[in-house]
Amino acid sequence: MFGKKRVAIVGAGVTLFRRNIKETGKELSYEAVKMALNTAGMELKDMQSVVMGSAPDAFDGVHMKGEYLADGAGAHCKPYTRVFVGGGTGVFTPLAGWWHVASGQFDTCLVVCEEKMSSCYPHPQFAFTTIFDPILERPVGMNLIWIFALEMNRYMHKHNLKKEDIALVSVKNKRNALDNPIAQLAAEITVEDVLKSEIMAWPVQRLDVSPTSDGAAALILASEDVAKEVTDNPVWIDGVGWCIDSTQWTNRDLYYPDYVEYAARMAYKMAGIRNPPKEIDVAEPYDPFDYKELHHIEGLLLCKKGEAPKLTREGVTQRDGDLPTCPSGGLLGCGNPIAAAGLMKVSEIFWQLRGEAGKRQVPCDPRTGVAQAWGDLMQYGSVIVLRR
Amino acid sequence: MSAKIKHFPGEEVETKDIREGKIPTEKFRPKAKFAWSAGVAISKFLDELKNGKIIATTCKKCGRIMVPPRIYCEKCYKPTDGWAYVKDTGVINTFSVSFLAADASRLKEPIIVAIINLEGASEGMGIVHRIEEVKDWKKVKIGMKVKAVWKPPKERTGAITDIKYFKTMEEI
Amino acid sequence: MSLEKITNPLYTRHWIGNMEADYVYTLGVAGERFFKEIKENGKIMGAKCPRCGITYVPPRMYCEKCFAKLEEWVDIGKKGVVHTFSVVTVNVDGSKLDKPAIYALITFEGTCGGLIHKIEKTDTVYIGMEVEAVFKPPRERKASINDIAYFKPTK
Numbered sequence: 187m188f189g190k191k192r193v194a195i196v197g198a199g200v201t202l203f204r205r206n207i208k209e210t211g212k213e214l215s216y217e218a219v220k221m222a223l224n225t226a227g228m229e230l231k232d233m234q235s236v237v238m239g240s241a242p243d244a245f246d247g248v249h250m251k252g253e254y255l256a257d258g259a260g261a262h263c264k265p266y267t268r269v270f271v272g273g274g275t276g277v278f279t280p281l282a283g284w285w286h287v288a289s290g291q292f293d294t295c296l297v298v299c300e301e302k303m304s305s306c307y308p309h310p311q312f313a314f315t316t317i318f319d320p321i322l323e324r325p326v327g328m329n330l331i332w333i334f335a336l337e338m339n340r341y342m343h344k345h346n347l348k349k350e351d352i353a354l355v356s357v358k359n360k361r362n363a364l365d366n367p368i369a370q371l372a373a374e375i376t377v378e379d380v381l382k383s384e385i386m387a388w389p390v391q392r393l394d395v396s397p398t399s400d401g402a403a404a405l406i407l408a409s410e411d412v413a414k415e416v417t418d419n420p421v422w423i424d425g426v427g428w429c430i431d432s433t434q435w436t437n438r439d440l441y442y443p444d445y446v447e448y449a450a451r452m453a454y455k456m457a458g459i460r461n462p463p464k465e466i467d468v469a470e471p472y473d474p475f476d477y478k479e480l481h482h483i484e485g486l487l488l489c490k491k492g493e494a495p496k497l498t499r500e501g502v503t504q505r506d507g508d509l510p511t512c513p514s515g516g517l518l519g520c521g522n523p524i525a526a527a528g529l530m531k532v533s534e535i536f537w538q539l540r541g542e543a544g545k546r547q548v549p550c551d552p553r554t555g556v557a558q559a560w561g562d563l564m565q566y567g568s569v570i571v572l573r574r
Numbered sequence: 575m576s577a578k579i580k581h582f583p584g585e586e587v588e589t590k591d592i593r594e595g596k597i598p599t600e601k602f603r604p605k606a607k608f609a610w611s612a613g614v615a616i617s618k619f620l621d622e623l624k625n626g627k628i629i630a631t632t633c634k635k636c637g638r639i640m641v642p643p644r645i646y647c648e649k650c651y652k653p654t655d656g657w658a659y660v661k662d663t664g665v666i667n668t669f670s671v672s673f674l675a676a677d678a679s680r681l682k683e684p685i686i687v688a689i690i691n692l693e694g695a696s697e698g699m700g701i702v703h704r705i706e707e708v709k710d711w712k713k714v715k716i717g718m719k720v721k722a723v724w725k726p727p728k729e730r731t732g733a734i735t736d737i738k739y740f741k742t743m744e745e746i
Numbered sequence: 747m748s749l750e751k752i753t754n755p756l757y758t759r760h761w762i763g764n765m766e767a768d769y770v771y772t773l774g775v776a777g778e779r780f781f782k783e784i785k786e787n788g789k790i791m792g793a794k795c796p797r798c799g800i801t802y803v804p805p806r807m808y809c810e811k812c813f814a815k816l817e818e819w820v821d822i823g824k825k826g827v828v829h830t831f832s833v834v835t836v837n838v839d840g841s842k843l844d845k846p847a848i849y850a851l852i853t854f855e856g857t858c859g860g861l862i863h864k865i866e867k868t869d870t871v872y873i874g875m876e877v878e879a880v881f882k883p884p885r886e887r888k889a890s891i892n893d894i895a896y897f898k899p900t901k
Contacts, residue, residue, distance in 0.1 A: 206592060207586060208778065209585060213776065213808075260813060306767055308678075316765045327676050327685065332687050339670060367575055387672035388672070434642075436642075436699075437640070439667075514575065587772065592770060597772060599770050599773065600770075601769065606764055609760045
């Protein structure tokens with residue numbers, strides 16, 4: 187066991203994910219935390235520390251967003267940390283929460299992720315342009331979608347894939363989202379629909395992409411002693427891993443995310459997992475674009491490089507398959523409020539391992555699950571392994 | 575999204591109601607201007623672009639020739655050892671044909687953006703730039719050879735845009 | 747090589763640019779109600795916590811201390827007291843103002859928090875000075891903090 191104490195998740199809460207929500211960022215955080223506290227049967231005063239994860243200040247349009255959101259996240263006069271690693275935040279925040287409890291310093295930690303992208307007008311995509319190097323990249327006119335398109339093209343080229351192979355992921359996830367009460371873009375679509383949708387930046391088409399959203403999610407972490415008092419059904423955080431590559435993204439072969447593999451190896455080593463495809467029962471890799479799910483399944487060592495499209499075609503990643511992937515509907519189906527989206531995936535694994543996922547429940551009686559998030563300039567991976 | 579929870583919070587509002595002022599909002603435009611320092615390595619890179627040349631830095635330990643140049647090798651974590659010119663020709667590593675401008679507005683004529691692996695640099699070392707003079711974008715392929723098209727010397731200012739764009743060696 | 751010093755400042759290059767973005771903020775569930783009361787009824791409201799007994803101004807959805815949901819809203823009147831103030835001589839962008847302006851944190855009796863606003867119609871200001879809100883005419887109000895034009899001394 188790594189760390190001084192074993193850490194469990196004992197409660198989770200998620201708000202609706204929608205393009206525009208009336209609640210302010212503070213109110214969204216409050217609603218998610220309140221739900222998490224209620225499911226755990228705990229109160230705010232039981233929380234000894236708080237970790238907030240939220241992506242760029244430029245979305246909400248409030249500088250020092252962590253400080254702004256603190257009271258909504260329940261951090262009034264408590265030890266508080268904000269973490270931010272772009273899209274990787276949603277899985278990195280519970281990792282930071284894990285440090286708080288595993289170190290022995292705190293018995294409980296409230297983990298909150300919030301995003302209110304709709305404040306950025308007319309479209310949050312514009313806030314993303316400032317992630318690019320101001321001297322070498324922005325003058326070329328960079329748009330965020332371009333880097334995904336460049337990566338997707340490289341992935342398709344390396345493994346000789348067609349768009350049809352990748353579109354299957356969008357079809358699967360949007361269909362899975364029909365059973366998710368918080369989902370923004372759940373729908374029954376076909377591969378044809380994806381191939382006919384508007385070309386944004388070839389090879390990326392409209393139905394390959396997840397939307398921008400507002401939303402929040404929260405988890406309650408507790409040390410072993412406290413977890414056993416509070417619930418009969420704790421879900422243990424058995425593995426954590428995180429890794430960053432450089433922003434020199436034009437110097438890398440983008441077809442494979444090495445940094446996700448390094449983070450996964452770190453988490454698997456801690457969890458004692460030697461054969462991921464056999465030992466992982468359910469997975470929630472980060473899927474802001476359909477090809478990303480495939481990219482990350484491979485990075486998580488759940489199959490060989492280039493094999494993920496074959497698994498998808500053969501139905502292995504469906505809910506009733508051998509490796510159910512994104513049973514929540516993922517970002518493609520539920521929406522993408524950056525940090526909250528990753529934490530939603532962790533909470534989905536939490537609900538799946540507890541058998542409380544309702545219509546989305548995977549039938550294989552899962553004992554071990556993995557959630558992963560990815561971020562920044564094609565450079566960051568965070569991985570968490572949960573066990574019942 | 576536990577099956578035990580029946581109500582999920584969040585009051586959705588429609589984009590058009592916000593735009594038409596049916597939902598009260600506050601508007602703000604921050605005025606943030608910046609003067610980003612190019613740093614030691616990129617200052618020289620930009621100077622050389624003004625001269626019509628592309629310069630890289632080298633690391634003796636790992637043997638890489640790196641472009642864009644940098645004063646430290648991020649793999650060996652030591653200062654880089656020297657400068658080296660690379661060619662203004664290369665190969666398309668990956669590309670995208672975008673119908674979106676930087677602000678997400680739609681374009682009628684697409685922009686073709688690519689990562690170009692420059693000849694003379696180490697394998698995989700690339701810069702991002704546009705590809706133009708393409709009649710049929712469907713013919714662009716990964717692996718195609720490209721060459722830089724420069725602005726005339728008088729118009730160069732020491733910017734990445736001193737290279738106007740890259741064009742494919744074969745006509746497409 | 748990396749330790750070479752650039753001694754001629756003309757050789758350090760800068761790239762000038764800006765970070766453009768426009769923002770449209772929803773007022774929130776509590777905020778929308780607060781500003782609607784200001785706009786339509788010329789009332790300043792607070793929200794009371796059933797557990798702690800604190801009345802928050804501006805009102806909010808939750809008590810930050812005990813996290814209870816705040817459902818009881820109260821009219822806190824228009825009269826307040828200057829808790830602290832500053833006499834401001836420059837604009838947001840650093841340019842000089844034509845004449846100095848007074849900004850204050852105005853607190854309301856029996857409540858926690860306050861409103862930041864301008865103090866006008868006076869040459870003097872002091873901590874503890876009693877002030878009252880002066881609203882814009884109803885048709886000029888936009889559901890914004892500036893629907894209150896300024897605070898002025900009650901005497």
